[in-house]
Amino acid sequence: MSVLDWSDILLLTAMLSAAIAPFLWAEHSKTSVALATVLSLLLVSFVQFAESILGGYAMSYSWVVDFLGIKPSIMADPAESYRMVTAAWLHADWLHVLFNILVVALVGVPLEQRLGSRRWMMVYFLGFMGGNIAWIISHPESSIPAIGASGAAFGILGAYMACWPEDKIEFPLLFLIRAWPVWLIVFVRLGLEVLQIYELQSATAGDSNVAHMAHFGGFFLAYLLARPLARGAPSPLDEVSGTSGMGSSMAMREQAMSRMGSLEEDPWALSGKPLHGAAARILSRLREEGDELETRRAWLEELSENAICPICDGEIVTEMNGEVCRLRCTLSGSHLNWP
Numbered sequence: 001m002s003v004l005d006w007s008d009i010l011l012l013t014a015m016l017s018a019a020i021a022p023f024l025w026a027e028h029s030k031t032s033v034a035l036a037t038v039l040s041l042l043l044v045s046f047v048q049f050a051e052s053i054l055g056g057y058a059m060s061y062s063w064v065v066d067f068l069g070i071k072p073s074i075m076a077d078p079a080e081s082y083r084m085v086t087a088a089w090l091h092a093d094w095l096h097v098l099f100n101i102l103v104v105a106l107v108g109v110p111l112e113q114r115l116g117s118r119r120w121m122m123v124y125f126l127g128f129m130g131g132n133i134a135w136i137i138s139h140p141e142s143s144i145p146a147i148g149a150s151g152a153a154f155g156i157l158g159a160y161m162a163c164w165p166e167d168k169i170e171f172p173l174l175f176l177i178r179a180w181p182v183w184l185i186v187f188v189r190l191g192l193e194v195l196q197i198y199e200l201q202s203a204t205a206g207d208s209n210v211a212h213m214a215h216f217g218g219f220f221l222a223y224l225l226a227r228p229l230a231r232g233a234p235s236p237l238d239e240v241s242g243t244s245g246m247g248s249s250m251a252m253r254e255q256a257m258s259r260m261g262s263l264e265e266d267p268w269a270l271s272g273k274p275l276h277g278a279a280a281r282i283l284s285r286l287r288e289e290g291d292e293l294e295t296r297r298a299w300l301e302e303l304s305e306n307a308i309c310p311i312c313d314g315e316i317v318t319e320m321n322g323e324v325c326r327l328r329c330t331l332s333g334s335h336l337n338w339p
Contacts (some may be wrong), residue, residue: 011051011064018043019089026117030259030321033117034108037124038101041149044089045097060092060147069145072136088128090147103153106171107185111160114167114235126225127155127218134217146211151218154189158223161186163230163237190219234258259324260296261339263287271310279306297325311335 004012019040026036045059052059059065068086075083091097112120131151139146160167160182168179173188197212230237266283268275275283282303290296301318309316309329316336319328329335 015047018047034112038105065145069147070132071143072139073143075136084132087147088149100149100153108156115233123159123222124152126222127152130221131214131218135211135214138213151214154215154219155222157186158219159226162223162226267338268310273310300325309336
């Protein structure tokens with residue numbers, strides 16, 4: 001870092017902010033981390049592209065790539081270990097970016113609905129780490145920086161193949177955009193990788209800057225570890241959806257229901273102001289029937305019209321957090337955010 005000037009540090013700060021901000025937003029709003037990952041990759045690429053335009057060179061020749069990309073020949077040095085993560089957010093060009101975000105968006109989102117957000121992030125991590133490790137092992141003397149989220153994208157395919165291969169996903173394949181089974185998408189994508197490696201080895205294709213071994217590394221590490229990781233996920237392993245998207249929709253609903261808070265204790269009783277009359281009757285019905293998303297929302301809306309904040313006696317309203325409904329004080333969320 002001592003060789004960097006203030007403009008370099010400013011650029012790295014902008015890239016770090018662009019990478020992290022979508023995940024903070026997803027955590028705050030309880031939305032899809034797969035979509036947050038797409039946004040993160042895009043924002044970092046915009047910063048990288050802007051830097052290359054100002055510098056007058058291609059994205060792949062930026063000093064940022066040299067500083068943050070994987071260089072197998074130096075990765076034995078613990079001080080360079082940061083590259084194992086940073087390389088996964090850089091790309092050589094826009095085609096490189098678009099391929100990866102296509103997989104993350106179209107395959108990653110339904111996989112997240114199956115796995116849940118935390119397990120999905122672990123799969124994504126396994127993908128890019130597997131890709132990096134495979135590249136380092138297969139090219140130990142190389143000093144050319146390797147970059148991209150392709151290992152992570154193939155890791156998503158590997159995990160989906162291991163757990164729910166019969167799911168159908170809308171994906172551009174064989175010149176058609178339609179719902180294809182996951183196993184077929186994987187068969188075609190890995191088949192193309194094998195074909196491209198064969199052409200390179202047999203000298204029937206020109207030079208390539210594509211890290212094919214990283215693709216295989218990301219796929220197989222995620223494939224091998226996905227089933228143990230998926231135990232306890234919102235969707236049972238090997239569950240077959242009746243129609244395209246049905247299984248992932250059910251998983252998303254189950255994931256939302258798992259975030260519903262407990263109704264056993266209520267803030268009015270805890271503050272020494274137990275509810276009476278109509279409000280108490282509504283609270284009782286809420287506890288009896290509020291184990292489904294829709295019925296809980298209906299009774300919470302009814303309760304908001306018949307009760308007040310137990311802290312400030314102010315108005316309370318219902319607030320949706322994804323598909324989960326909660327009561328909130330209009331004056332301060334710290335007064336009431338229940339259940």
